[in-house]
Amino acid sequence: MSKGLLIVVSAPSGCGKGTILGEILKDDKFYYSVSATTRSPREGEQNGVNYHFITREDFEERIKNNAMLEYAEYCGNYYGTPKKEIEEMREMGKNVLLEIEVQGAMKVREICPDAVFVFILPPSVNELERRLRKRGTETDEVIAERVSQAKGELAFAEKYDYVVVNNALEDAICDFRAVIKAEELKVSNAKEIIDEVINNA
Amino acid sequence: MSKGLLIVVSAPSGCGKGTILGEILKDDKFYYSVSATTRSPREGEQNGVNYHFITREDFEERIKNNAMLEYAEYCGNYYGTPKKEIEEMREMGKNVLLEIEVQGAMKVREICPDAVFVFILPPSVNELERRLRKRGTETDEVIAERVSQAKGELAFAEKYDYVVVNNALEDAICDFRAVIKAEELKVSNAKEIIDEVINNA
Numbered sequence: 001m002s003k004g005l006l007i008v009v010s011a012p013s014g015c016g017k018g019t020i021l022g023e024i025l026k027d028d029k030f031y032y033s034v035s036a037t038t039r040s041p042r043e044g045e046q047n048g049v050n051y052h053f054i055t056r057e058d059f060e061e062r063i064k065n066n067a068m069l070e071y072a073e074y075c076g077n078y079y080g081t082p083k084k085e086i087e088e089m090r091e092m093g094k095n096v097l098l099e100i101e102v103q104g105a106m107k108v109r110e111i112c113p114d115a116v117f118v119f120i121l122p123p124s125v126n127e128l129e130r131r132l133r134k135r136g137t138e139t140d141e142v143i144a145e146r147v148s149q150a151k152g153e154l155a156f157a158e159k160y161d162y163v164v165v166n167n168a169l170e171d172a173i174c175d176f177r178a179v180i181k182a183e184e185l186k187v188s189n190a191k192e193i194i195d196e197v198i199n200n201a
Numbered sequence: 202m203s204k205g206l207l208i209v210v211s212a213p214s215g216c217g218k219g220t221i222l223g224e225i226l227k228d229d230k231f232y233y234s235v236s237a238t239t240r241s242p243r244e245g246e247q248n249g250v251n252y253h254f255i256t257r258e259d260f261e262e263r264i265k266n267n268a269m270l271e272y273a274e275y276c277g278n279y280y281g282t283p284k285k286e287i288e289e290m291r292e293m294g295k296n297v298l299l300e301i302e303v304q305g306a307m308k309v310r311e312i313c314p315d316a317v318f319v320f321i322l323p324p325s326v327n328e329l330e331r332r333l334r335k336r337g338t339e340t341d342e343v344i345a346e347r348v349s350q351a352k353g354e355l356a357f358a359e360k361y362d363y364v365v366v367n368n369a370l371e372d373a374i375c376d377f378r379a380v381i382k383a384e385e386l387k388v389s390n391a392k393e394i395i396d397e398v399i400n401n402a
Contacts, residue, residue: 160388163395174382190363190364193322
């Protein structure tokens with residue numbers, strides 16, 4: 001069995017990343033990498049589902065043991081990606097989805113040259129703003145801040161391997177699946193397939 | 202509009218390459234690159250469809266003018282890939298399919314680093330032999346020769362970018378389409394998409 005892929009996914013808020021990944025994760029060939037954090041769980045958040053909630057001591061121990069793929073400190077709390085379960089899942093042949101913001105993704109790029117980097121784009125910045133407004137849950141100020149942040153993140157899109165535009169959701173899911181399928185068919189990931197064809201009956 | 206892809210496709214005889222390409226070509230985003238040759242048309246062969254049938258003088262003139270992407274002499278006749286129509290079609294945004302044997306493909310690899318190389322594999326060498334036998338049109342000797350040739354060609358598979366295994370035809374077509382879609386979504390081919398998202402309303 002071939003080793004699973006590590007697929008790093010970033011997108012500005014409001015691009016439908018969660019919905020797309022939710023669809024992809026219905027296939028049990030995929031595994032969602034859960035981040036670790038030292039912040040307290042919010043209401044409704046479950047340990048091991050939303051985050052691995054761990055102590056500051058535990059987190060720092062993991063940093064020391066090189067057990068974090070990447071981590072950052074934000075508002076006094078650590079957030080990071082535990083290495084071990086990603087490796088274990090990939091060895092089991094699972095494709096691991098790692099949802100992460102652009103700075104973290106760039107760190108993973110340095111450490112895991114075999115990871116696949118996908119950036120989900122909105123159809124346009126204006127459409128992104130319309131979508132955020134349509135939710136009706138945020139003030140104008142928050143929306144303006146989100147749009148400004150999105151623009152900053154979009155500048156990183158060209159540092160990824162692939163872009164998927166979420167114009168129509170069905171198409172975006174289809175495009176995302178095509179990217180993963182193609183990666184599986186890349187010769188570098190398909191050596192076992194080639195060997196089987198040549199050697200098997 | 203983005204420039205079209207150049208997709209170079211090779212496969213041993215009996216892998217269903219023709220059927221797969223026929224399906225892909227139903228989409229008029231694709232264009233089939235017709236080779237040029239100096240050999241005479243066989244019964245039923247049409248100029249501009251099966252080959253561009255040209256004179257030896259014309260062919261040698263084109264070689265001299267660097268108008269052939271690659272060419273080879275075989276049994277006293279030239280066979281080659283005219284450069285101009287490939288470039289014109291790509292500039293029009295068409296994805297050009299170039300069906301070519303492994304040696305020619307390796308030459309194109311040197312000249313066109315932006316081309317995409319797809320190798321279509323049979324499920325196994327033994328299955329390939331069974332398929333050739335099932336046709337019932339060839340002698341044992343010819344089949345043995347084809348199988349031997351296929352083995353030699355399969356050794357080149359790992360020099361391509363992608364492999365598509367033709368086990369079930371529908372899956373192979375789907376895989377082939379995924380490869381092309383992913384190539385279109387590669388950041389290097391999607392700069393216009395990214396620019397549009399950032400700049401358009």
